[in-house]
Amino acid sequence: MFGDLMGMMGKLKETQQKIEETKKRLDTITVSEESADKLLSITMTANRELKSLEINDELLQDKEQLEDYLVLHINKAIEQATKINEAELGAVAKEGMPNIPGMDMFK
Template sequence: MFGDLSGMMDKLKQAQQKVEETKLRLNTVLIDEEVSEKLKITITANREIKSIHIDPSLLEDAEELEDYLVVAMNNAIQKASAINDQEMAAAAKDGMPNIPGMDLFS
């Protein structure tokens, strides 16, 4: 009914390995988000913050700094999530065995 079960298990292991490799690779994909040339955030595609650069002029106005941080972080996370989702879906789809009726990634 399902064909070669051992072959499918091997394919699933390969898919899992490919997903893990993709996770590691996404740690090296950096996304920079800049707000008004006064604040720059760099995060990985796995949504880990790597650096934050704050222009000294922002240190005088906490409210403005907070607003810029929220905007920059939300934008960076949104971009990183889109890249992460796309790459992880591709990694999972490439490694999945062909099981009739189980087209999960269309």
């Protein structure tokens, strides 16, 4: 029984390390979101860190339109990054979970 417990603890520690490595790797994966009219472009990492924001001068003439574009396209970029983030971290967590009876929540 204790051997199984020690094995599970080791597996959990290994999984935690893999999760940390995956988080670092997600900093190198970028997603881009661009408005259809090419007036706004956003780039962020899969860890949802904004890396660049390019605004066409035309948008600077209309504060309300700029605000609308920013909200819409930043949210779209966050959604893309979140999907990648959750898929990558979920795969690592699922792969690393020890087989504990009754705890098959990742199926």
